[in-house]
Amino acid sequence: xxxxxxxxxxxxxxxxxxxxxxxxxxxxxxxxxxxxxxxxxxxxxxxxxxxxxxxxxxxxxxxxxxxxxxxxxxxxxxxxxxxxxxxxxxxxxxxxxxxxxxxxxxxxxxxxxxxxxxxxxxxxxxxxxxxxxxxxxxxxxxxxxxxxxxxxxxxxxxxxxxxxxxxxxxxxxxxxxxxxxxxxxxxxxxxxxxxxxxxxxxxxxxxxxxxxxxxxxxxxxxxxxxxxxxxxxxxxxxxxxxxxxxxxxxxxxxxxxxxxxxxxxxxxxxxxxxxxxxxxxxxxxxxxxxxxxxxxxxxxxxxxxxxxxxxxxxxxxxxxxxxxxxxxxxxxxxxxxxxxxxxxxxxxxxxxxxxxxxxxxxxxxxxxxxxxxxxxxxxxxxxxxxxxxxxxxxxxxxxxxxxxx
Amino acid sequence: xxxxxxxxxxxxxxxxxxxxxxxxxxxxxxxxxxxxxxxxxxxxxxxxxxxxxxxxxxxxxxxxxxxxxxxxxxxxxxxxxxxxxxxxxxxxxxxxxxxxxxxxxxxxxxxxxxxxxxxxxxxxxxxxxxxxxxxxxxxxxxxxxxxxxxxxxxxxxxxxxxxxxxxxxxxxxxxxxxxxxxxxxxxxxxxxxxxxxxxxxxxxxxxxxxxxxxxxxxxxxxxxxxxxxxxxxxxxxxxxxxxxxxxxxxxxxxxxxxxxxxxxxxxxxxxxxxxxxxxxxxxxxxxxxxxxxxxxxxxxxxxxxxxxxxxxxxxxxxxxxxxxxxxxxxxxxxxxxxxxxxxxxxxxxxxxxxxxxxxxxxxxxxxxxxxxxxxxxxxxxxxxxxxxxxxxxxx
Numbered sequence: 113x114x115x116x117x118x119x120x121x122x123x124x125x126x127x128x129x130x131x132x133x134x135x136x137x138x139x140x141x142x143x144x145x146x147x148x149x150x151x152x153x154x155x156x157x158x159x160x161x162x163x164x165x166x167x168x169x170x171x172x173x174x175x176x177x178x179x180x181x182x183x184x185x186x187x188x189x190x191x192x193x194x195x196x197x198x199x200x201x202x203x204x205x206x207x208x209x210x211x212x213x214x215x216x217x218x219x220x221x222x223x224x225x226x227x228x229x230x231x232x233x234x235x236x237x238x239x240x241x242x243x244x245x246x247x248x249x250x251x252x253x254x255x256x257x258x259x260x261x262x263x264x265x266x267x268x269x270x271x272x273x274x275x276x277x278x279x280x281x282x283x284x285x286x287x288x289x290x291x292x293x294x295x296x297x298x299x300x301x302x303x304x305x306x307x308x309x310x311x312x313x314x315x316x317x318x319x320x321x322x323x324x325x326x327x328x329x330x331x332x333x334x335x336x337x338x339x340x341x342x343x344x345x346x347x348x349x350x351x352x353x354x355x356x357x358x359x360x361x362x363x364x365x366x367x368x369x370x371x372x373x374x375x376x377x378x379x380x381x382x383x384x385x386x387x388x389x390x391x392x393x394x395x396x397x398x399x400x401x402x403x404x405x406x407x408x409x410x411x412x413x414x415x416x417x418x419x420x421x422x423x424x425x426x427x428x429x430x431x432x433x434x435x436x437x438x439x440x441x442x443x444x445x446x447x448x449x450x451x452x453x454x455x456x457x458x459x460x461x462x463x464x465x466x467x468x469x470x471x472x473x474x475x476x477x478x479x480x481x482x483x484x485x486x487x488x489x490x491x492x493x494x495x496x497x498x499x500x501x502x503x504x505x506x507x508x509x510x511x512x513x514x515x516x517x
Numbered sequence: 518x519x520x521x522x523x524x525x526x527x528x529x530x531x532x533x534x535x536x537x538x539x540x541x542x543x544x545x546x547x548x549x550x551x552x553x554x555x556x557x558x559x560x561x562x563x564x565x566x567x568x569x570x571x572x573x574x575x576x577x578x579x580x581x582x583x584x585x586x587x588x589x590x591x592x593x594x595x596x597x598x599x600x601x602x603x604x605x606x607x608x609x610x611x612x613x614x615x616x617x618x619x620x621x622x623x624x625x626x627x628x629x630x631x632x633x634x635x636x637x638x639x640x641x642x643x644x645x646x647x648x649x650x651x652x653x654x655x656x657x658x659x660x661x662x663x664x665x666x667x668x669x670x671x672x673x674x675x676x677x678x679x680x681x682x683x684x685x686x687x688x689x690x691x692x693x694x695x696x697x698x699x700x701x702x703x704x705x706x707x708x709x710x711x712x713x714x715x716x717x718x719x720x721x722x723x724x725x726x727x728x729x730x731x732x733x734x735x736x737x738x739x740x741x742x743x744x745x746x747x748x749x750x751x752x753x754x755x756x757x758x759x760x761x762x763x764x765x766x767x768x769x770x771x772x773x774x775x776x777x778x779x780x781x782x783x784x785x786x787x788x789x790x791x792x793x794x795x796x797x798x799x800x801x802x803x804x805x806x807x808x809x810x811x812x813x814x815x816x817x818x819x820x821x822x823x824x825x826x827x828x829x830x831x832x833x834x835x836x837x838x839x840x841x842x843x844x845x846x847x848x849x850x851x852x853x854x855x856x857x858x859x860x861x862x863x864x865x866x867x868x869x870x871x872x873x874x875x876x877x878x879x880x881x882x883x884x885x886x887x888x889x890x891x892x893x894x895x896x897x898x899x900x901x902x903x904x905x906x907x908x909x910x911x912x
Binding site: 142154155156157158186218219220221223226227229230233234251253254257258263265266267268269270271272278282285289305306307310311312313314365367369370371372373381382385389427432503504506509 | 540607608609610611612621624625627628629631632635636637639641644645647649650651653654657658659660662663664665666667668669670671678682685689691705706709766767768780851899901
């Protein structure tokens, strides 16, 4: 692959339940900090106490003076993207704006806007002409492009909890096709009543803690956040002397095609298709995977199934590969979660620290891999596989490689 | 798109107020069907799968109304092909659909039940249908398509974007077949959006490029194209109907911005360049035109910018006169019209009426004869814009 086709990460920005900004994110994950807190809604979900990974002390005005009115998912995406653009040393608006674009991945988008619009329409609150923007999902990517003056490709993909990795893959493809020089891959989601109610009613929401791969895991904890990677071709990065953080070596997208919850434990075919695509595009062998940043949502089925999948595709090598689940600290930020995990993967490659799977207390015989329990681990790595799987059957896997320019 | 895989259309499915099935859509389009009615003029009034599609496999179904229509249409027109794929072929077959509103009714119904009646009245199994990816995944599930599952939600041009995305995936060899298109339904919210934006026709009659046009009529529907790599299609005996030759998209193209026509024209030229063509090669345009005062004004300026003095010789086929404004499904329906126009329309004289728009004569199609190259573009009142170039199949 030549410099026009190799895709690298040159900037990162993160707004998460444990920290705002990449350095703080690294320190919080290394220390195993807990981002979960009690959250309240005016309506019941069947749980006495609801917990979620909320972003604390977030005010968009700290990033952007006099910000326009927008939903919370848009706000989180704007702040994360501003940090990422700065990290990459890019001005905004950029000088060649039609060569910079973005792909936003989200599960739900600005749900607070939908819900407010519904209240407005059904309870006769006056709404203004902005209604045209309130009623659809595409407004997050529009807003980002307008705020940062990005006139290149602009797309938004909804692949449930795999959307962030889907955004990385789509961005990388657009770069490889020469349709842009720089792309922002953005993941964002916030916590709405509908997803909290849905996860609660399905008994997928844990009452207190997210304990991926633990014997006594009781489900996931929903979360919110925004995270952005600045991606560009090696040629573009070299041209502008950008600091290259890692390479997006490959990616694979697929579907379980087995119903909304893909509930059969032994059916890992769709996952395997995504894995093979990712390996093929990275020109890697499975033995070259040094570490897996797991989807690790903490639900009984998903963690078991992900373990089965890893053992099938990695074979005996699976037992040598550290597998971590940072959702144990952050909660499950849906479409933003893959971007959190992408950033943690790039940080691991650069700083030589594998972040721990927290709340891991009792090994599950069915989940018998090395899950990096409770303590960060210093280890220099070359290649990381980052998994994400979504409701509906969406699978999106990305392989990051240490940059050795 | 050479030297990578050429992307051909080998089948299609559709459901709109123009009828059930791709053939019915085309027949009614050729017959000059016109949608009327201020509220729901383009609505799908009746849907009973055993009656409307008696040959369909009853196992291919969904509880979700829009997904049920989508699956019924796909099963009717493409079910045989999809069920005939071998398991290893299904690993290279995916789905890419664009929508602006497909999940919104389910989402807000779930919200309303949870907030007004209480959590115990919410059906937990309905939660997946509150997500925008639901309809797309239902298609993957129904036919065990383990390839990609992509739901494009960029806005009102998402259906056309999904086709562009799918064509790129086939071109680079990642997939050998993708069902690509768009779907949307009428709901309180998009009707309100049209109204508040001042785009809804008080007369209930879409008149693109007419001097007395007064807006759009809401519509709903879906269109799905079966895209395949050309070599694979020919190997398995699938007859290419048309070729997807170029695609480009842009955003922030707001109709009332004076620079919008020039930026949109640039996007059209990018799509033509990707196809190895220029504006002289285009002989039919399937415009976005929904009869709104400001939208059609913008589109006229765009067309003049792209075609200049040749504009009066270009056949314009504004299909929203027949379908209504179908939001993100519109671009996919327009693409289906273009596929038929370049691939299946009979030879013979086309029938067109001339209208004068801002002093320029425009040829609006009444009937379409065989064309060689069609330009499709989709322009949303949200500022999204996409362009697709569809050519007749290579012989």
